[in-house]
Amino acid sequence: MPLTIHNLNHQIHDGHIERWLLTRVSLNIAPGECVALTGDSGSGKTTLLNLIAGLEPLQQGQIYVAGQGLRHAGDKTLSQLRRQTLAMIFQHYNLLSSLNVSDNISFSARLAGRYDQSHSLSLARNLGIDHLLDHYPDTLSGGEMQRVAIARALGTRPKLLLADEPTGNLDNNNSDKVIEQLLSLAKSHHSALLMVTHSASIAGKMDKIYQLKDGQLNQQSCGG
Numbered sequence: 456m457p458l459t460i461h462n463l464n465h466q467i468h469d470g471h472i473e474r475w476l477l478t479r480v481s482l483n484i485a486p487g488e489c490v491a492l493t494g495d496s497g498s499g500k501t502t503l504l505n506l507i508a509g510l511e512p513l514q515q516g517q518i519y520v521a522g523q524g525l526r527h528a529g530d531k532t533l534s535q536l537r538r539q540t541l542a543m544i545f546q547h548y549n550l551l552s553s554l555n556v557s558d559n560i561s562f563s564a565r566l567a568g569r570y571d572q573s574h575s576l577s578l579a580r581n582l583g584i585d586h587l588l589d590h591y592p593d594t595l596s597g598g599e600m601q602r603v604a605i606a607r608a609l610g611t612r613p614k615l616l617l618a619d620e621p622t623g624n625l626d627n628n629n630s631d632k633v634i635e636q637l638l639s640l641a642k643s644h645h646s647a648l649l650m651v652t653h654s655a656s657i658a659g660k661m662d663k664i665y666q667l668k669d670g671q672l673n674q675q676s677c678g679g
């Protein structure tokens with residue numbers, strides 16, 4: 456399983472009081488499965504992604520990423536997991552401004568020791584950005600930058616892809632195209648995808664929808 460979450464509880468300091476942000480959260484995501492994570496602002500979506508990425512320590516419960524338990528895992532194990540097993544896509548792209556598109560795409564794969572030029576090129580072609588390989592990020596549109604970020608993320612052949620409102624900065628038309636490409640590439644690479652979104656129409660394109668509300672994670676119907 457790319458992702459298993461078992462009975463996760465997470466407490467935060469809210470001013471002077473402590474508050475349970477996540478309670479008894481459990482979730483399984485299978486290879487190639489695309490799952491939407493929805494919920495009101497402040498419900499804990501980004502915190503949950505950060506816990507899955509090993510960026511915040513687990514307090515109670517367990518998260519397994521491709522079989523590796525995160526609770527009590529050391530820094531070396533967690534950073535290896537972030538390089539080799541999972542990849543993240545952010546709303547603000549997080550491209551390196553001093554590197555051209557080609558080097559941005561290959562950056563994570565090189566760090567993971569998995570750089571494969573033909574794979575990077577094929578991702579760029581599939582995303583329609585192969586004519587931009589020698590361009591720099593500040594000359595690209597938002598949609599083009601996010602396509603570069605998607606190619607960079609998939610370049611490591613991650614088992615699990617975490618995306619935090621990846622099209623939050625794009626207009627509807629552009630957003631739909633980028634999401635279609637992301638879903639199709641995640642499926643063809645057998646990468647599981649967990650995507651935070653506020654958009655009901657984007658969530659409706661995914662295999663499953665989960666909502667965080669009052670600390671609890673519940674599956675919603677995909678009907679709409």
Ligand SMILES: Nc1ncnc2c1ncn2[C@@H]1O[C@H](COP(=O)(O)OP(=O)(O)OP(=O)(O)O)[C@@H](O)[C@H]1O
Pocket residue numbers: 467468469476494495496497498499500501502503
């Ligand atoms: N380390 C922390 N210490 C204290 N409070 C925190 C911490 N991390 C997150 N919070 C609080 O937890 C709540 C959830 O934050 P989070 O960013 O996870 O929500 P979200 O669902 O992603 O929201 P949005 O949709 O607005 O991005 C917020 O009230 C936030 O202020």
